[in-house]
Amino acid sequence: MKILVADDDLLMLRTLEFRLKKDGHTVFTTRDGREALSQIEKIAPDLIITDLMMPFTSGMEIIGSVRQMPGRRIPVIILSAMGQENVVLEAFQLGADDYITKPFSPNELSVRVRRFMV
Amino acid sequence: MIISPGNLLFATISFSVFMLVLLIFMSFSLVIKNRRDKEKIRWLVKTNALITRTIFFEEEENAGFFIPVNKRMTGLLKNPLFRQTLINELVVTSKNLAGVAGANLAHLYNQLGLEKDTLKKLNHFSWHKRAKAIQELATLQQLEYSPVLYNLTNHKNEYIRMEAQTSFVKFHGFDGLSFLNEITYPISEWHQINLLTELSNIPASNFKGIENWLKSSNDSVIIFALKLSASYHQFQLYDRIVECLKHTNPKVRFQAIKCLKDIYEDNTAWHLMSMYTSEPKSHQLQILAALKEIASGDSISFLEKQLESEDHQIKIAAARALYRCGDEGVNVVEKHPKASHYPLHDIIQQVKMESKK
Numbered sequence: 001m002k003i004l005v006a007d008d009d010l011l012m013l014r015t016l017e018f019r020l021k022k023d024g025h026t027v028f029t030t031r032d033g034r035e036a037l038s039q040i041e042k043i044a045p046d047l048i049i050t051d052l053m054m055p056f057t058s059g060m061e062i063i064g065s066v067r068q069m070p071g072r073r074i075p076v077i078i079l080s081a082m083g084q085e086n087v088v089l090e091a092f093q094l095g096a097d098d099y100i101t102k103p104f105s106p107n108e109l110s111v112r113v114r115r116f117m118v
Numbered sequence: 119m120i121i122s123p124g125n126l127l128f129a130t131i132s133f134s135v136f137m138l139v140l141l142i143f144m145s146f147s148l149v150i151k152n153r154r155d156k157e158k159i160r161w162l163v164k165t166n167a168l169i170t171r172t173i174f175f176e177e178e179e180n181a182g183f184f185i186p187v188n189k190r191m192t193g194l195l196k197n198p199l200f201r202q203t204l205i206n207e208l209v210v211t212s213k214n215l216a217g218v219a220g221a222n223l224a225h226l227y228n229q230l231g232l233e234k235d236t237l238k239k240l241n242h243f244s245w246h247k248r249a250k251a252i253q254e255l256a257t258l259q260q261l262e263y264s265p266v267l268y269n270l271t272n273h274k275n276e277y278i279r280m281e282a283q284t285s286f287v288k289f290h291g292f293d294g295l296s297f298l299n300e301i302t303y304p305i306s307e308w309h310q311i312n313l314l315t316e317l318s319n320i321p322a323s324n325f326k327g328i329e330n331w332l333k334s335s336n337d338s339v340i341i342f343a344l345k346l347s348a349s350y351h352q353f354q355l356y357d358r359i360v361e362c363l364k365h366t367n368p369k370v371r372f373q374a375i376k377c378l379k380d381i382y383e384d385n386t387a388w389h390l391m392s393m394y395t396s397e398p399k400s401h402q403l404q405i406l407a408a409l410k411e412i413a414s415g416d417s418i419s420f421l422e423k424q425l426e427s428e429d430h431q432i433k434i435a436a437a438r439a440l441y442r443c444g445d446e447g448v449n450v451v452e453k454h455p456k457a458s459h460y461p462l463h464d465i466i467q468q469v470k471m472e473s474k475k
Contacts, residue, residue: 011166011211015219018170081214083319105217106173 001117004028004045006036008054019106033057037065047116052080060094067095075116161200165207172226173219183225195230205232205254212257224259233260249281256285264289271297280309284316291320298331304338322350332358337367344373348380356381360389372401379408387413391420406435413439415446422450430461437469
């Protein structure tokens with residue numbers, strides 16, 4: 001599965017990349033939201049994992065843009081330290097498919113990603 | 119005054135020498151800073167690689183946790199600045215990771231003896247280093263140092279005790295609030311929010327102690343206990359909360375009124391209406407806000423009187439409460455003799471609009 005991971009924390013990005021590659025996925029990474037959007041158009045990922053707070057374009061804006069794109073529906077997992085009910089609800093209303101709150105377990109993420117494998 | 123050519127020459131040479139020394143000093147500082155920055159980047163590459171390896175370390179059966187460290191890393195670990203860089207990265211990463219990955223990071227911290235560096239900082243004379251040390255111990259799950267942190271929960275420095283209190287709650291959840299039995303310093307509004315946020319990440323259980331905190335000699339502890347009672351719907355504490363309405367500190371009374379908006383019984387409105395006239399305006403507005411949620415037919419005549427107030431804020435708060443008292447309350451406002459005059463007319467329009475939302 002082609003997965004795009006967007007997070008401004010480099011170490012977190014490397015951790016996710018390492019785990020997902022270990023699970024056999026092809027992983028693309030980016031540290032800002034604007035670049036994430038251009039990557040989505042270029043690589044057409046099967047899944048997007050994104051943080052909420054990122055430079056230039058936030059995770060919420062990424063979900064909004066992805067949901068407006070024509071063609072197949074790309075699942076989006078939000079990975080964020082913001083666990084407040086209203087933020088989670090807003091993400092789901094915008095079209096997020098899953099929401100993982102930091103601190104999280106990489107093993108749990110791995111299981112949640114597997115749910116999107118068809 | 120005329121300056122002699124000799125003096126002018128001397129001044130020029132002195133100034134040039136001074137500028138030259140300054141330039142050399144600045145260049146030297148810049149070179150050192152650049153070297154340090156480059157070194158820090160190299161260090162970060164190494165710490166990140168080590169941390170990534172640690173996160174995904176899988177213990178072999180009966181082998182225990184041990185991350186092999188190469189000679190180069192062992193050498194670097196002798197440098198206190200590198201050790202601190204590694205601690206910083208471990209703290210940042212631990213905040214994002216839970217489960218086995220988080221536990222592995224804590225194991226690495228212990229394996230490399232980094233807790234000794236943290237403990238040294240804990241005895242440092244500057245408060246910010248001590249506060250940082252407390253945060254490191256808590257984030258890296260060093261539970262064995264929790265008694266040390268407990269002793270700091272009533273420290274004279276606000277930042278040290280704030281970090282210690284938050285860490286103690288991180289370690290022990292609701293049981294960690296036991297420091298409230300002993301603290302003599304006030305808990306700031308900001309820190310109360312921090313503690314409530316920390317608690318919101320923990321499954322709600324074991325509310326022992328709130329009853330005693332509602333009787334504390336530290337007023338900020340009473341206020342925090344009232345917030346806890348409201349957040350966790352501690353209805354069994356109703357009588358104690360009502361007692362707080364008679365407290366001498368107006369801030370405690372204010373919080374008690376707010377709390378009764380969430381925890382109320384049949385006679386709550388009566389208690390609030392009884393104290394109304396002797397309270398300052400901020401409290402009166404809070405009482406009317408509470409009555410908006412809990413008032414019934416018995417409160418209508420009281421609320422009607424408040425419509426006569428000279429203060430527009432009181433009038434509008436009373437009208438809002440009356441609109442929540444059913445048809446009878448609505449009639450009292452809309453059939454008021456001054457209902458078609460300013461300001462009541464505008465207030466009615468405003469409240470009607472709000473009730474439609």
